[in-house]
Amino acid sequence: MKTHDLNFCYRPQFGSSNDFLYKGSYFITAPYGPYWRFMKKLCVTKLLSSSQLSRFMHIREQELENLLKYLVIFSNENKSTDLCLDLTTYTNNILCLMTMGTTIFDKDIIRCLVREFMHVGAKLSMGEVFGPLGKLDLFGYGKKLRKIVGEFDKILESFLKEHEERINNEDREGDMMDILLEVYRNPNAEVRLTRNDIKAFFLDILLAGTDTSSVAMQWAMAEIINNPIILNKLRAEIESVVGPTRLIRESDVPKMPYLQACVKEVLRLHPPAPFALRQSSDQDCKINGYDVKAHTRTLINVYAIMRDPKSWVNPEEYIPERFLVSGDEINGGDDYEDVNKMDGGDDFRYIPFGFGRRGCPGSSLALRVIHVTIGALIQCFEWKINGGDKVNMEEGSSFSVGLAKPLVCYPVTCFNPFENCL
Numbered sequence: 518m519k520t521h522d523l524n525f526c527y528r529p530q531f532g533s534s535n536d537f538l539y540k541g542s543y544f545i546t547a548p549y550g551p552y553w554r555f556m557k558k559l560c561v562t563k564l565l566s567s568s569q570l571s572r573f574m575h576i577r578e579q580e581l582e583n584l585l586k587y588l589v590i591f592s593n594e595n596k597s598t599d600l601c602l603d604l605t606t607y608t609n610n611i612l613c614l615m616t617m618g619t620t621i622f623d624k625d626i627i628r629c630l631v632r633e634f635m636h637v638g639a640k641l642s643m644g645e646v647f648g649p650l651g652k653l654d655l656f657g658y659g660k661k662l663r664k665i666v667g668e669f670d671k672i673l674e675s676f677l678k679e680h681e682e683r684i685n686n687e688d689r690e691g692d693m694m695d696i697l698l699e700v701y702r703n704p705n706a707e708v709r710l711t712r713n714d715i716k717a718f719f720l721d722i723l724l725a726g727t728d729t730s731s732v733a734m735q736w737a738m739a740e741i742i743n744n745p746i747i748l749n750k751l752r753a754e755i756e757s758v759v760g761p762t763r764l765i766r767e768s769d770v771p772k773m774p775y776l777q778a779c780v781k782e783v784l785r786l787h788p789p790a791p792f793a794l795r796q797s798s799d800q801d802c803k804i805n806g807y808d809v810k811a812h813t814r815t816l817i818n819v820y821a822i823m824r825d826p827k828s829w830v831n832p833e834e835y836i837p838e839r840f841l842v843s844g845d846e847i848n849g850g851d852d853y854e855d856v857n858k859m860d861g862g863d864d865f866r867y868i869p870f871g872f873g874r875r876g877c878p879g880s881s882l883a884l885r886v887i888h889v890t891i892g893a894l895i896q897c898f899e900w901k902i903n904g905g906d907k908v909n910m911e912e913g914s915s916f917s918v919g920l921a922k923p924l925v926c927y928p929v930t931c932f933n934p935f936e937n938c939l
């Protein structure tokens with residue numbers, strides 16, 4: 518992966534790409550060239566940079582507060598909730614507010630469109646097996662996809678107009694759309710962005726960021742609920758670092774190795790993006806003695822790599838301790854990994870966010886959200902499963918592989934940080 522990263526820096530174009538309104542503008546499928554490099558630089562230095570993420574911490578805090586208050590109501594009324602749906606709505610809200618900072622539309626419309634897009638897009642990609650016949654759109658999925666993207670377009674266009682009208686209002690904080698509009702208006706920008714480029718970028722971010730983060734949290738909750746020993750260890754860590762009087766914050770996370778290990782382990786065992794889709798460049802190459810033709814579509818099986826018994830002890834089991842240096846409570850130590858040594862880099866056994874140049878630019882945002890949310894859900898509630906003791910761990914099938922069955926459970930409040938504010 519390291520040696521051939523440059524050779525596999527491209528993404529395949531599926532037949533379905535022809536049905537996308539912003540054909541040629543997408544970042545995720547953009548060929549490795551000046552446009553992709555420009556957008557990537559913008560992501561790293563501005564849109565998803567550490568300072569931009571810190572500036573929007575209040576949005577994440579507010580949305581976490583909303584989620585917890587909503588769950589406290591369910592707890593008070595002794596009602597069950599579908600945590601999968603709650604977490605998807607929550608991540609969608611965070612992304613909408615961070616990217617477009619607007620509330621003029623019901624954010625739930627966007628969540629529904631994202632869901633439909635993923636569903637229809639996956640079916641349309643199946644048309645690839647029909648080769649050139651796929652273009653005939655025999656099942657009408659292409660038409661459906663065009664309709665969904667058309668709906669998105671109307672919403673995004675109105676967000677753009679709203680931002681353009683408020684451009685000189687100095688009181689408001691710049692969101693991602695403001696940053697991109699600035700580049701759009703700059704005649705000297707390294708790459709001239711079109712309106713379609715901006716809209717396609719937002720579609721990419723919503724599609725790549727919503728389900729993935731939500732699915733990771735669903736699996737984390739399912740594994741932790743099913744493992745009371747892990748749950749108690751995690752709760753003890755939260756209590757010792759955060760104390761009994763306030764809610765966990767993002768700034769607590771660096772002091773919580775066990776919480777980090779729980780999240781690392783869930784991304785290993787249940788990677789929300791189980792395949793990295795790549796395509797080779799226009800040059801033939803040789804890998805491990807095999808000839809690989811130019812433009813070869815490649816599926817990198819992230820899921821299998823992170824469950825390979827040659828690299829992992831008991832690979833099918835959820836063992837956060839494997840990421841702790843002092844993980845010798847189980848199996849006697851030497852087989853475990855140092856949580857701090859596995860943040861990407863050269864260790865290609867652990868690649869939940871992909872690798873190299875085309876690796877995920879949203880990983881920092883995703884990790885900020887996932888850690889604090891899991892911490893808060895464990896700190897504030899006990900979880901009772903609807904219809905049994907254990908969560909059903911069957912895997913579903915979609916672009917992001919989540920639980921097959923909804924995670925319906927009863928939250929029982931054990932710490933209410935808003936007691937005096939409700």
Ligand code: HEM
Pocket residue numbers: 544545546557721722725726727729730733788789790792793794795819868869870871872873874875876877878879880882883
């Ligand atoms: C747990 C959450 C997430 C996981 C597991 C995940 C995983 C991945 C993976 C495996 C890839 C392909 C990398 C490769 O080919 O090597 C990817 C690409 C991408 N992800 Fe994520 N992702 C997550 C969250 C996010 C978020 C929150 C955003 C945006 C805010 C995002 C934006 C993107 C984009 C734009 C790409 C395409 C990058 C490119 O082609 O250059 N992801 N992600």
